[in-house]
Amino acid sequence: MYGRNELIARYIKLRTGKTRTRKQVSSHIQVLARRKAREIQAKLKFWQGALPGQPGPSHDVKPFSQxxxxxxxxxxxxxFESPVGPTPSPSAxxxxxxxxxxxxxxxxxxxxxxxxxxxxxxxxxxxxxxxxxxxxxxxxxxxxxxxxxxxxxxxxxxxxxxxxxxxxxxxxxxxxxxxxxxxxxxxxxxxxxxxx
Structure with missing residues (x-):
């Protein structure tokens, strides 16, 4: 049975030919998680500042729903033909x-x-x-x-x-x-x- 990091290392080896240890994979995942957290913080600041006319952050806005x-x-x-539907709007x-x-x-x-x-x-x-x-x-x-x-x-x-x-x-x-x-x-x- 393989752990998650071993499977990821194996996938990297198959795709790129480069060998990575499970510790290297773990470290890289942590770096990616920190980067993602910084991106989310930046988006939260954007959402809090983008609601004019409200005294504070809105608690009913959920900008990060999946x-x-x-x-x-x-x-x-x-x-297998289907009629051409409407084009999606830019905000879709x-x-x-x-x-x-x-x-x-x-x-x-x-x-x-x-x-x-x-x-x-x-x-x-x-x-x-x-x-x-x-x-x-x-x-x-x-x-x-x-x-x-x-x-x-x-x-x-x-x-x-x-x-x-x-x-x-x-x-x-x-x-x-x-x-x-x-x-x-x-x-x-x-x-x-x-x-x-």
């Missing part, structure tokens, strides 16, 4: 990284993916937390692919008693599955307070 990607209704897909949040790119291979095209956690609160009520939702607003065959990953780079991340990912890849047709990776904080309130 971008959420709303669940979009299913698209009509007769030939930036598009997610997968928009305008295909998550696809020559045999399979992913149009929508969701990962969520659901639990029953009482006999008639369920609580659902959506971690990630990926969907294409205007899918097109001409969109460039998002990213291609060599299966040999990730074999060992999915060990199983019988074969695992390597066996699945070798047994099935090539270009016939996707890997969707996302991060979930283990401090998510429901993980520590409830049984799932």
């Amino acid at each position: 971008n959420t990607y709303a669940v979009q209704p299913p698209l009509p897909l007769p030939g 949040p930036p598009a997610p990284p997968w928009q305008g790119r295909s998550i696809a291979s020559s045999k399979l095209w992913m149009l929508e993916f969701s990962a969520f956690l659901e639990r029953q609160q009482d006999p008639d009520t369920y609580s659902k937390h959506l971690f990630v939702h990926i969907s294409q607003s205007n899918p097109s065959y001409s969109d460039p692919y998002l990213e291609t990953v060599d299966i040999r780079q990730i074999y060992d991340k999915f060990p199983e008693k019988k074969g695992g990912l390597k066996e699945l890849f070798e047994r099935g047709p090539s270009n016939a599955f996707f890997l969707v990776k996302f991060w979930v904080s283990p401090s998510f309130p429901s993980f520590s307070t409830s049984r799932w």
